[in-house]
Amino acid sequence: MxxxxxxxxxxxxxxxxxxxxxxxxxxxxxxxxxxxxxxxxxxxxxxxxxxxxxxxxxxxxxxxxxxxxxxxxxxxxxxxxxxxxxxxxxxxxxxxxxxxxxxxxxxxTHFREHDNITCYTSALCQLHCPTTNVPATSFSNRSITWPKGPEYGNFPSVEKEHSGIYTCTWYFPYHGQTYNVTFEVRLDVQEFDTPRTADILKPRETTFEVELGSPKVIDCEALTWSCTNSVLYWLSNFDFVDEDRPSRVSFNQTCPSDKNSKEIKRTAPLVFTKVLEEDLSKNFTCVLQHDGQTLSYVTITLTQKARPSHTSLAVCTVVLTVLSAVMVFICVKFKVDISLFLRDTLGCHSSTSDGKSYDAFLMCYESDTDGGFNAHDRKMLESVLEERFGYSLCLYDRDVLPGRAVAQVVLDCIEQSRAVVLVPTSPDPGPGSGLLSAIHEALVERQTRLVFINTETPKVSRSGSIPKALQLLSESGNHVAWKGMSSMPPSSSFWKQLRYHLPAPQRAPKIQLLLQTIQDVSSK
The missing domain is CATH 2.60.40.10 (Immunoglobulins)
Structure with missing residues (x-):
């Protein structure tokens, strides 16, 4: 009813x-x-x-x-x-x-709706919060949080241990209040089983350079899973290339049968016994045919190697020759400046201690011209070397104690010095030029670095106007020309030549140490 x-x-x-x-x-x-x-x-x-x-x-x-x-x-x-x-x-x-x-x-009282999601290892996995019976976006400016798991529910590379239950909460602000609803997402991470696909590994290039009349071998290599279910061969344009035949162009296919290997590399090198010009206009294609999948192939072409340009080679040779000549000229012309720059700025010099007490021994000899050093010039020479350039000098009138034989004292001073500088003076304030004969053999025996300051060019010196021992020393030492007033500035060629022939000082100049001390005091 x-x-x-x-x-x-x-x-x-x-x-x-x-x-x-x-x-x-x-x-x-x-x-x-x-x-x-x-x-x-x-x-x-x-x-x-x-x-x-x-x-x-x-x-x-x-x-x-x-x-x-x-x-x-x-x-x-x-x-x-x-x-x-x-x-x-x-x-x-x-x-x-x-x-x-x-x-x-x-x-x-207790209820949670949930969604199930499946992801695969080592892949991107995006968790989506369910929207079952939630207000539309036009109702409120909603937002979402994932209390457990990655931010925004995004796994860049998910793994098995990420499997589990995740909660997400939607928030809806409305008229000063915030309302929410919580869901569950159940994630199941499974191993990703990559489908096996046979493919050609080589060649990767599409163009090969060849020389006409020369042999050439181009490898074709493919990754397969079975020797019986795959074949690798070459095409010349649309014609099959001969296999295992004594022809000018052929290929030989090999496939190792390893039952324990999951991957098999099948090879088929394309062999040219002699490359002809007609080969340059053909396309050669390596084709992999495997059961259960479409054909894989790689097409290549041959191109003749560019012949070297004799003009370019000649130009390059001339340019390199000119550059080499310029570099040699610069090194010879500015070898002194380059050497001092490397020594002073970059510290390119030997820092090994040789047990010597002095950098140089200044020894005077009597000049046969009127251009010799006077007392003021000698003081200036000693001061610049010690104060400005940091050399430790052995001076006869300052460091040689009286009471011993002059020759022996001078030899001891030479023994303790890295170099000997012979200074022309007028008059001679030192032990005298006669002493040079006594110490000449010692200087030669010790192979002491000798710097000879002269007031005229050695070529124009009159051999009969100077003692024989001094003449012998002059021939074996390095010469630096003193030109009077023009040689006094520390930046002159005289000082550069003198420092170039002297070894690098073993201590910093006093002026540099003074500036460093002032900077240290200012920083405190």
Whole structure:
């Protein structure tokens, strides 16, 4: 009888009975019920049926809706915080349509909807938070968090140990309050089984340079999984190249049968006993045919090697010759400046201690011209070498103690010095030129570095005007010309030549040490 009445009611009202769409939520979570709408501007009516009354939400104001925790938003009915008071049956209709959509909301104390996702090892894995019955983006500026797992639910390279249950929470700020709903994502990470595919490994180039009339071998190598189910061969244009035949162009196919290997490299080198000009206009294709997959192939062409340009070679030779000559000229012309720069700036000199006490011994000899050093010049020479350039000098009138034989004292001073500088003086204030004869053999025997300062060019010196011992020393030593006033500035050629022939000083100049001391005091 009840069934007959329901059927008659359906015929009269035009309402089609439908099953309920089941919606489950945990208490406190936000939920959205969506009405199926074909036209976005159609009017939607929402109502709730309970045992006592029917609630029409469209007849309520926005404030009245929020007071009971319900908001009608476009085609959805949003329940802000689900509770047992919201549990029940809901119905929506579009305009004057007789078709209704029915929902049944069940609120649980503990409930989590979940999605299952499968990812594969060493690959990108993106976890997506479910959107089942959540408000649309137009309802609120929603956001999402993943309390456990990677930020934004993104694994750049997932592994087996990442399998597990992850939770995500949607947040919806609305009228000063934030509502949320939490879901679970169950991740299953499985081993990735790469499908095996046979492919050509070589050649990778598409063009090969050849010399006409010369032999050439071009390797073709392929990775296969079976020797019996694959074949590797060459084509010349569209014709097959001879295999294992004594022809000018042929190939020889090999395939090692190793049962313990999962990968097999099949080879088929293309052999030219002599490359002809006609080969340059052909395409040669290495083809891999394997059961169960499409053909793989690589096409190559031959090109003649460019002949070396004799003009370019000649130009390069001339340029290199000119550059070499310029470099030699610069090194010879500025060898003194280059050597001093390397020594002073870059510290390119021997720092090994040789046990010597002095850098140089200044020994005077009587000049046969009027251009010799006077007392003022000698003091200036000693001061510049010691104070400006940092040389440790042995001076006869300062460092030689009286009471011993002059020759022996001078020999001891020479023994303790790295070099000997002979200074022309007028008059001679030292032990005298006669002593040179006594110490000449000692200087030669010790191979002491000797620097000879003269007041005229050695070529124009009159051999008969100077003692024989001094003449012998002059021939064996390095000469530096003293030109009077023009040689006095420390930047003159005289000082550069003198320092070039002397060894590098073993200590820093006093001026440099003084500047360093001033800087240290200022920094404190």
């Amino acid at each position: 009840v069934v007959i009445q329901l059927f008659l009611l359906t015929l009269i009202s035009g309402v089609h009975p439908q099953t309920f769409k089941e919606i489950h939520r945990q208490a406190g979570d936000i939920a959205a019920l969506y009405c199926e709408v074909k036209h976005g501007d159609a009017k939607i009516l929402w109502k709730r049926d309970d045992n006592q009354s029917v609630i029409l939400y469209n007849n309520m104001s926005s404030d009245e809706q929020r007071q009971i925790g319900v908001v009608v938003h476009k085609q959805s009915l949003v329940i802000l915080s689900a509770s047992v008071n919201h549990q029940g049956n809901y119905t929506c209709s579009v305009g004057n349509s007789s078709r209704w959509s029915r929902f049944r909301l069940t609120v649980h």
